[in-house]
Amino acid sequence: MTAAARDLVALLEREPAGQVSNSVYETGRLVADAPWLDGHGRRLAYLLAQQSADGSWGPAGGYALVPTASAVQGLLAELVRADPAGTAARAELAAATARGLAALARRLADGTSMPDTPAADLIVPALAARIDAHLTELGGEFGPALPPVDRRRVDAVAALLATDHPVPSKLWHAYEVLGAAAATRTEVTPVEGAVGASPAATAAWLAHRRTPDRAARAYLDAVVARHGGPVPCCTPITTFERSWSLATLVRVGLPVTPSPGLVSELVAALGPDGAATGPGLPTDADTTSATLYALARLGHPVDPASLLRFDLGTHFCTWQGEDGHSITTNAHVLEALGWHARNARDGAERYAPRVTRLAGWLRDAQQPDGQWADRWHASPYYATCCAALALAGYAPAEVADAAVDRAADWVLATQRDDGGWGRWSTTTEETAYAVHVLLGAGRPIRPRVREAVLRALEPLCAEPTEHPPLWHDKDLYTPILIVRAAVIAARRLAFAATETARGGASVPRQQGADQGMITTA
Template sequence: MSESSPRVLAEPATDAAARELIAGLALRPWGQVAASVYESARLVADASWLPGHHQRIGFLLREQRPDGAWGPPEGYALVPTLSATDALLAVLADGLWSGADLIAPVARGLDALSGRLLTTHARALPDTPALDLIVPALVESLNDRLVRLDRVVADRLPRPPLTLPAGLGPDRLRAVRAAVAAGAALPAKLAHFYEVLDATPSDAGPTLTAVGASPAATAGWLTAAGPDVGPAAHAFLRELIRDGDGPVPCPTPITVFERAWVLSGLRRAGVAVDPPATVLRTLAAATGAEGVATGEGLPTDADTTSVTLDALARLGRPADPASLWAYETADGFCTWPGSEDGFSVTTNAHVLDAFGQYVNVRPGADARYHRAVERLSVVLPAHQLPEGPWQDRWHASPYYATSCCVLALAEFGRGGAAAEAVDRAARWVLENQRADGSWGRWGGTAEETAYALQVLLAAPTGAPRVDDAVARGHAYLHQPSGRPHPPLWYGKELYCPTAIVRATVLAACRLASVHLADADRSVVDCGYQATKTTT
């Protein structure tokens, strides 16, 4: 497979957009993530004392869909709808907001839950993190609030006790709550969900900034700990609230995650980048023995460590990826050692990037590194779906997983299985382009179109049909839509890391314009749709 990097071309608009994007990494070190319905609703329900309470209520009312639910399509709406309905019920019970404004939205939310979302079998629900903790906790809270409502208000709402989806019970939630209450040492990543555990993190203290990289978990701790505890955490939440004018994002902070994905993606596409020293210093932590975490309050993980190592190598600072051996399993590489169910193809694709970069720079490296590259060159194709894409547990769109796997296999894959997998994926992408030139799971999006273009441009083919598809996809990205990027990344609910998505679109624009220029087509500078998109 080809190991060459795209040549860097002088394109003023894309280069200017890249410089602006990278400057923002240092100016907003906690990361840039769109507002979260789930997290904002938890603050409404459990931390009304925080500034911006009324703005968060208004945000929830604006974000409700016409069908009564909140959030993305399908089962992805369950968690945000539970959280928002529970929060509005809490406000209704407080009597500090006009009941006339809240009863109808609450009634529609309850109807959406009891009529559709909670009737879905657990097997059909998306595997978002801690769904088996969050859903039982919020169903319990909603039922408790409904029982305690004032009779006059309660008579105007549907009153069925909400039931859990078939196949999903409260046993794990009860066990985790009991363990936390007993002082047991739990996996560090559970701190991300402390708002549903009825406890506070044992390691919380006055210097703690964010509990589990989550505003809701942080607010839950502060509410339980009292007003005189956690000044750094108070400052963190107040800054987030000011930045978003009330609503809060999640996950936050995502400092290393954002910087690694942005810099790796831009440099891979040939975009000239010159990150500030402060940004590079945060990436250098990945060279340590345990790797690096997405952000403060989260455990180290193989995914963030791998992309960080890839970014450093592409910036001319290659480092030994020995920290990744801690994540090796019989099936490949896990995201967190000893505490993960399932297999992530994108984590393994990123691990292939990290090892591939290292053996390219040091071909005489220990044979174990070469064996890892050869092994992953077989493991990833084995997880490819029959039609040609990959699907993963960290992103709702198959275009993201397919792009991660194709880019790794095209650049570092060894053997016929890797080459065949790349070709099959490119054929699948060609067959699924929409009439307007876009790609997407539920509808055409700039983010998914960018992933599709990356797949086509990584595959070694010069077919005229590819040129036409690239031209149409490039034209779609060139058209400003004025719409926000939809949430597609897996968290407690789907979320949108806006800077990462902007970088993805910018990288695809660069790759497409280079391809079209090389094909002797008339090309307009990309302009970069994402800079004109509301976030």
């Protein structure tokens, strides 16, 4: 596992933009709004190839609404632009569009609920209106308008944009569905060429400019070149990818040695307000805490005072004005503050009360069956892993132990017949999270745990051609190296446990959790 970890760290350095899967949603937006951008034909081909047998795009249920609406609207826009002559290419586009429209109409008509993915309540009604306009333009070729969609949220945002009142900066990540009123907002400017770290948002912003913006165009060209035509929802993800991956590896004691330059860049990402996932996005407690924790575990601690602006008294928000709350954000905050409370010179005085309060909040948020669920990932195994490891590492035993044991019991009870774990089917990623819960929290290795881990070795060691997208953005995506780090770390735990655990032995509790002794090269 050491060699695999070393290779992963080398990739973090060699490809600083990060590795993230392509997005049907985002690619559909470029098909509709940026046909002038290089790779247009490849994006069309990607949409056609990604369509499911039932006509939809994306996973089952509500998760299909956003990508299906985007793909359908993108294909309709292409049909409106295309030569009306009955070519074979047009026939293929028309057939895919008709199947997609039927699938989208079914889901809207049966009241399929939208998952808690960013801007879904803006995206679906905005694209439904554009789809209906295209259907009118095409003269009824594809049938009647879509079933009605709740527009209250999108209308409220449009009304806000038309005023001079402040607008939450998180909205710029979905600039492409905000309409003409967004063009009047002078505070929207590219950061490192990107609007809201989004190719779709950047392309839409460019379309509103009277004069070209070279940095924004260069950003789009670079993203298309890296991904070959289709594009991801959020890029670059430099700080996000590096902090999550490094924290995961060092948490299990893997001796990773990132370069001084990479460490310096992580430190520089932490401004007085924290760190952001990508350029043009607001700073957030999740990325800030993961970066703080990774640096601390690498032997380069930075005072976590920037996290305090996200403290709501009972728990921490991901960003100011967040709707709802995030289990995994608060788990990462617990790790960051917990390390400093235990190790920094005045950490106990400054942060220990918050650690105790936050640990209690996380414990109380656990569901009766032992799992946690979260707004940033489709799988409860991810949220349960984050919460269980944070509690095991930094909460008092009287708070952590029973909660971690309940989490392990839930994991044991939900193991699939093939030895793996997964919300919809077994995945290597979710199997890794389950193994982290069973072995990474330092609890005694019960016979049932050892047996479950032995059964999990085959799916855990599988090498899928790609990991199914499970992470929440405008549609589901995979941060590839972050997932790979979780799998590498889980394999280390599993191999160690199956080789050495005997009777009541246990894997060391978060190996080296508070030593901060791993140094950089």
